[in-house]
Each structure stands twice: as C-alpha cells, then as structure tokens.
Amino acid sequence: MSLTDLKSVPEPVVQTAELIGHLDEVFESGFGRLSSANLQTLASLAASFAGTPLAEPLDAAIAGLGRSEFVDRHFAAIAAARAAAHGAMHDALVAQASVALGRPRAELEALADTPGQAAPPRAAVLLESVRQWLMELAIAGFANLEVGALLPFQATLDAIMAEPALVRHAALLSGFLDELLTVFPAHGKPEVPRLRWADLWTRSMVLSLAPPTPAATREVKGELRVFATDLRQHDHVVSLVAFGALHEAGKPARVVRTQVSAFKVDVLQGDDLAGLLNEVGGKLLEAIAGGQGLKISGMLLHATGDLVWQEARAEVLPAKLKLAEEAAAVLTSPTALRPSARPEDRHPAVVEELVWLPGDGYAAVGKEARELSLGGQPFPLAFERWPSSDDLLAADLAGSKGLVALLRFDGGRWSLQPVMIDKGKPVPRMIGTGLQAVRGKAKGGNLATLKERAGKLLRKKS
Amino acid sequence: MLPRARKVQKVPFVELYAGRLQGVVSSGSDEERVYVSYFEAGTGNFYCSTNNNRPCGGLRGSPCKHLIELINEGVLQYGPARVVAYLGLQQAEPDKVKSGAELVRFIKGGPHKVEAGMVFSRFLTYLQYVSVAPTGVPLPDMAWFVR
Known part of the structure; x- marks a missing residue:
C-alpha cells in the first residue's frame, strides 16, 4: 500500500x-x-x-x-x-x-472529564x-x-x-x-x-447551538520538538499551527499539534505577524527559529492531541535538534498517537494526515510545484497552499533530503501540502522560522502605531 | 519575507464598506487631529471632515488632499481592480492605474455630508481587533482560512 x-x-x-x-x-x-x-x-x-x-x-x-x-x-x-x-x-x-x-x-485519547469554567x-x-x-x-x-x-x-x-x-x-x-x-x-x-x-x-x-463547555484535558510534562508548521489567516486572525513530537517520561513519543493565534486587522501582514504572535507564543517562535526543543510542564492536552499553548509553562532548551530524524521516527511509527478531530468538527477540510517522505521516495517536478513524483508516479501538491513567505518555497523541494507533508483532501482529490523540507541544514525549511528574527522590527511599524491609537481612543471612549 | 503591507502612519484606517471607500486620515499639521473621509460608490459623492464634524477647509467642490491620500492608500491596500469595481468607476482601466490619485478624475459626484461618527465608530471597531488578547487555544475552524 x-x-x-x-x-x-x-x-x-x-x-x-x-x-x-x-x-x-x-x-x-x-x-x-x-x-x-x-x-x-x-x-x-x-x-x-x-x-x-x-x-x-x-x-x-x-x-x-x-x-x-x-x-x-x-x-x-x-x-x-x-x-x-x-x-x-x-x-x-x-x-x-x-x-x-x-x-x-x-x-481520540480517552480522558476523564475535567472541571472547568462554564461559559457565562x-x-x-x-x-x-x-x-x-x-x-x-x-x-x-x-x-x-x-x-x-x-x-x-x-x-x-x-x-x-x-x-x-x-x-x-x-x-x-x-x-x-x-x-x-x-x-x-x-x-x-x-x-x-x-x-x-x-x-x-x-x-x-x-x-453556536449551545455555549461551549469545558473540554476534557490532561496536564502534560515533557519535551516538545516542533518539526512542522502551517500558517492560517484571514483579515482578522492569524494562526500559527505547529506539529511536533511530545516526549513524556515513561511513554512512547507521540505527535501533538499546538496553535497560537492573534486577532489583527487587514493591514497587519508580514513582519507585523511576528509582533502579534510573539505576545502569545514568543518561546514557540524562538524554538522554531533555532531548531530547538521546548521543555513544557503543566500544559493542557486535549483528547484530539491539541496542546493548549501557555508561554509561562514552556522553556526553550539550548540543544539543537535533528528535526528531520525526529519527524521521520515519530511519523513512521505505526503506534505513535497522532492528532485527530472531534466528531462535531470533522469535515474533509480538516483532514491533515502528517506523513514523512524520505528523500529517495520523491522527486520535484517542474518549477511550479503542482505535483511531486512518487516512485515515478505523479501525485498532486496542494500548490494553492504554498505560503507567501521565504521560509518555505516550492524551490526548496529540489534536492531536498526528506519532507513532512499534510495529506489533504480538497477539490475532490488527495494532495500533499509540504510543511517542512529538510535541506540537510541544522534548521529545516518551514514557515515561521523567520518570524523570530523580525520580532524586534515590529517597533515603530503598523502594529505599534495601531496599538498606540487603540490605547488612546478606546480608553477615551469607555 | 512575507509581503509588506502599506504603512498606516498617514492613513491609519481605510476600508471598502457599506458602499463607500472610507477611512481616517491623520492631519498633516496637528498630531491630535484626524480627518474622516469617504467616497461613495455609484453616486461618486465624497466628503471630508474632522472627527467632530467640522468640514475640512480643503474641500471646495473637489476632493481635498485627505481624500486623495485616502484613495491612494485604498488602492495600495485593495489593489486598483477592487477599488474600481467597488466604486463602480466604469471608465477607469484598473490595469493602467498606478496610484489612487489617478482615479479621482473618474469620480463624478460632489461634496455630500455624512456624519463623521459613522465612519469613526468603524475605526474604533477596527482598533478593537488589535486590543483583543491573543490565544493559545485550538481554533480548528482556521483550517478554512488558507492563504
């Protein structure tokens, strides 16, 4: 198969x-x-x-x-x-x-109901x-x-x-x-x-059928090694999704998904996204940029394999990881737990099966990157999902040593969306690796200007 | 690098909304003052006043400099095609438009007052988005928003 x-x-x-x-x-x-x-x-x-x-x-x-x-x-x-x-x-x-x-x-992981705050x-x-x-x-x-x-x-x-x-x-x-x-x-x-x-x-x-009820979660402690990322956004929200291996003591490594999101306005793009996401996930950005692991303690994990990101419970570890090896190991393990969706959220658009393709298993086809050759057979690439970012480019496919992709179903067919490409360098190619470096640049930019106006005007109004 | 956005110093807010290209333009001389400006789709009417509904002194039958800045930034933000289509400027050729100011000659209306408060409250709504706390909770529905 x-x-x-x-x-x-x-x-x-x-x-x-x-x-x-x-x-x-x-x-x-x-x-x-x-x-x-x-x-x-x-x-x-x-x-x-x-x-x-x-x-x-x-x-x-x-x-x-x-x-x-x-x-x-x-x-x-x-x-x-x-x-x-x-x-x-x-x-x-x-x-x-x-x-x-x-x-x-x-x-879904079987979790006992967790007491939490009901919606007001x-x-x-x-x-x-x-x-x-x-x-x-x-x-x-x-x-x-x-x-x-x-x-x-x-x-x-x-x-x-x-x-x-x-x-x-x-x-x-x-x-x-x-x-x-x-x-x-x-x-x-x-x-x-x-x-x-x-x-x-x-x-x-x-x-909207009923107010949200607290989801069942468990506290996790261990090391998170992020090996793939995806950026999702519309004019008013930007969301960085990170996939990684979670190593908990006494348990086999599993795949988790974590997501940091910020509200924004249309004019905030590019470097300003770093400023927005830094506030909620600065350590996550730092670990992604450096190819490092994160020590986490007391973060909450949902039954779906979604980790609720909490900056205060994360610590960036100094060691540089071999993320391609990490991804290959956990994604080719038949027993490692992987993220899934709640029944009420299931829809073909949320199918995102993580796969590892070793370098000898595929070849880039053409400059437009509309398909990948898998053992001589063409397979569609989700080319419409290539981010407009230098962090991950279609050109990275040629000569790469392996990749992580999300297997997606869109427009009535299966396709692969590369979310990490291993070029044999310490930090693999993935979106978000450049965000850490531009965090400082956000000063004096659009985000700072709008925040300053909001500070003045919204206070005046209330 | 991700694509660069327009700068918001001069025109902190511009939008295509409720049949208008509208926004807020900073005063060139007074840091504390802003102008509220709009162009209406279809009629081609426009107006510019301070936030307190005092008409802009530069508005004498034709668009003032604030309105020109507004349409310039509108074209930067949305691209000429969307602005031309939204305002219904049939004679304009979006492919040839280099800046918003070139579109002014296709605008046939005249000054027509609307309450600045209507536009200004949109600006406050806009600013509210940058004041909402960011979050680390899963948002699975963002799977629909790919760019």
Whole structure:
C-alpha cells in the first residue's frame, strides 16, 4: 500500500458530496423560496438520515420549512445533517488514507472529564443572536444577500470578540463576515462561493447551538520538538499551527499539534505577524527559529492531541535538534498517537494526515510545484497552499533530503501540502522560522502605531 | 519575507464598506487631529471632515488632499481592480492605474455630508481587533482560512 493508491476516491464519499452539492443550491437560492426541486433535495437528505437520531428533527425541519416556519431549531437540524454528512466523508477519507499509509487511524485519547469554567450566561444570548443572523442568511439565500442586511451583525460580533469564552466563534465569524462583505460590494451580483459559504455557515451554526463547555484535558510534562508548521489567516486572525513530537517520561513519543493565534486587522501582514504572535507564543517562535526543543510542564492536552499553548509553562532548551530524524521516527511509527478531530468538527477540510517522505521516495517536478513524483508516479501538491513567505518555497523541494507533508483532501482529490523540507541544514525549511528574527522590527511599524491609537481612543471612549 | 503591507502612519484606517471607500486620515499639521473621509460608490459623492464634524477647509467642490491620500492608500491596500469595481468607476482601466490619485478624475459626484461618527465608530471597531488578547487555544475552524 502507498500514497499512490489514493488516486481514486471512495464511492460513498463522491455520492455524499453530490447530496451536499444539491443541498447547497438551496442555501444559494434561499430557504425562503423553496422550489419543487429544492423540496426534493431536502426529501432525499431526510431519506439518507432515516433510522438515525437526526431523522426525527430533520423530518420536522423539512416539513416546517415547507410551511415557511422559520425557527432556529429547523436550521439547527439542517446544519447538523450537513455537518454529519461531512463528518462521515471525513471518516471514510481518513480510513482510506490510513490503509494507504499502512497505519491505524488516529483516535481520540480517552480522558476523564475535567472541571472547568462554564461559559457565562451572556454567551448563550450572543449565540442566540448568531443563530438568528445565520437563519436570516439562509432564508434570503447567499445569492440574494444585501450589504445592508449584513452590517448590523458587526455589533454582535464586537460583543463576541469581547467574550473570551467565545474566542473560537470570534475567529470563525469574523472571517465569515469579512468574506461576505468582500464579495458583496455595494452593487452587482458576484459569483457566490457556494460550497465554501455553506461550510462556514454550517460550522458557525453547529458551533453556536449551545455555549461551549469545558473540554476534557490532561496536564502534560515533557519535551516538545516542533518539526512542522502551517500558517492560517484571514483579515482578522492569524494562526500559527505547529506539529511536533511530545516526549513524556515513561511513554512512547507521540505527535501533538499546538496553535497560537492573534486577532489583527487587514493591514497587519508580514513582519507585523511576528509582533502579534510573539505576545502569545514568543518561546514557540524562538524554538522554531533555532531548531530547538521546548521543555513544557503543566500544559493542557486535549483528547484530539491539541496542546493548549501557555508561554509561562514552556522553556526553550539550548540543544539543537535533528528535526528531520525526529519527524521521520515519530511519523513512521505505526503506534505513535497522532492528532485527530472531534466528531462535531470533522469535515474533509480538516483532514491533515502528517506523513514523512524520505528523500529517495520523491522527486520535484517542474518549477511550479503542482505535483511531486512518487516512485515515478505523479501525485498532486496542494500548490494553492504554498505560503507567501521565504521560509518555505516550492524551490526548496529540489534536492531536498526528506519532507513532512499534510495529506489533504480538497477539490475532490488527495494532495500533499509540504510543511517542512529538510535541506540537510541544522534548521529545516518551514514557515515561521523567520518570524523570530523580525520580532524586534515590529517597533515603530503598523502594529505599534495601531496599538498606540487603540490605547488612546478606546480608553477615551469607555 | 512575507509581503509588506502599506504603512498606516498617514492613513491609519481605510476600508471598502457599506458602499463607500472610507477611512481616517491623520492631519498633516496637528498630531491630535484626524480627518474622516469617504467616497461613495455609484453616486461618486465624497466628503471630508474632522472627527467632530467640522468640514475640512480643503474641500471646495473637489476632493481635498485627505481624500486623495485616502484613495491612494485604498488602492495600495485593495489593489486598483477592487477599488474600481467597488466604486463602480466604469471608465477607469484598473490595469493602467498606478496610484489612487489617478482615479479621482473618474469620480463624478460632489461634496455630500455624512456624519463623521459613522465612519469613526468603524475605526474604533477596527482598533478593537488589535486590543483583543491573543490565544493559545485550538481554533480548528482556521483550517478554512488558507492563504
């Protein structure tokens, strides 16, 4: 078995994608004006959930929407069904990838419930407002949105931003609203990115069904060796995701994922990102830049293998590591635990299976880096994901000695996104290695200017 | 190196929002003063005033220097194509535009007052984003935002 077995896609995945495609036509034209074709689509959606716990609420929702009953529980049922269909696709794809990679699929770690702080009562009210807004979008349909109908949500979003328990909502909704406003100028009807918006709508709705409850976690102590990174961002959030091997005493090494994120504005890019991320993950940036390990004690690990990053509980270790060897060892171990996703978050877009490719296992093809040759067979590269950063370039592929990639499923096919390339130098090529060096430069830059203005004006206002 | 952004010293805030290219422009002479300026899509109307709604002295039937700075920075931030499309400047050829100031001749409207507070409160919302605490918690939904 090998990656080249991933040329075809399991039939149920293709069929489910088709079903979702039809449902998304309803999102585009709007639940407020259901055509007979739309009603048929909803009926076949309901049929595919027959015998599941979603059958009853979904039947009620479809009957209700057919009578123009626009209540949020109906839209919650539609969102849950759409998310469940994507979750099933995710699981089928991960199963296929696991067979091709010859390793068991990543499982959630069994953790006892951890007492934690419940979200404040205000969160429930804000989430109700979110559901109301999402419902209005779905009733109108993505193709019929008016800027005037989108703008009032900003005030709700401002309140969500001020509520720490809703940080995940703030990150998602600020990105979604940005996109809606960018595509909808004052006039004209642009092309609607239907699948994407229906995804963002569904994520937002599922996330807003109930206030977040504290997730089960355990405290970990040991050494973290980051060997791969990915940068994700929209105009208002930047997020550096780091993958590494976690060595805990008395346990085999496992793969964990940790993420540091900062809110920002569109004009903050490039070097300013270093200033933003430094505040929350300065030691992480330092370790990435130097190819060093981090001693961590008392950080919390989620069942998904996500480590909650806490600067105060990390210490950069002096020794330079051999990160390519580290990655190769832990990623080719069939038993090492790897990160996964919670059932409610599963979607083909979050499939990111970490793979190690040794230097003799692949060859670069062409300058555009649209594919990689795996033993003579072409395999797509997720070229649209190459970061616009000198830290990791398509040109690094040629003559490299090994790489870490995320195996992804996007646009109906599998592809590889390189997230670390070993050039035989002490520090491998990966995004974020250059951030540490430009941290100081942020002084006097856009970030400092805006922070100074915010300090003056926001204080004056309150 | 990641791409470099525009500098925010002169024009701390510019956005395409609610059918306007709008923003906040620092006064050239007084550090404490800012001007609130906008161009409206479609009508081509524009206005510039201080934060306290005092009309800009440079506004005499045609865009003042603050408005020129605003459109220059708007083009830097969004690119000529988006600004031209958003403002509906049909005669402009985005491929040939080198700076925002070149677009001014396609703007057909005149001075038309809006409350500066509307734009200024957007600026405060904008600044709020840089005041929210950063976080080390997992944000799985950021998987949708690739660039």
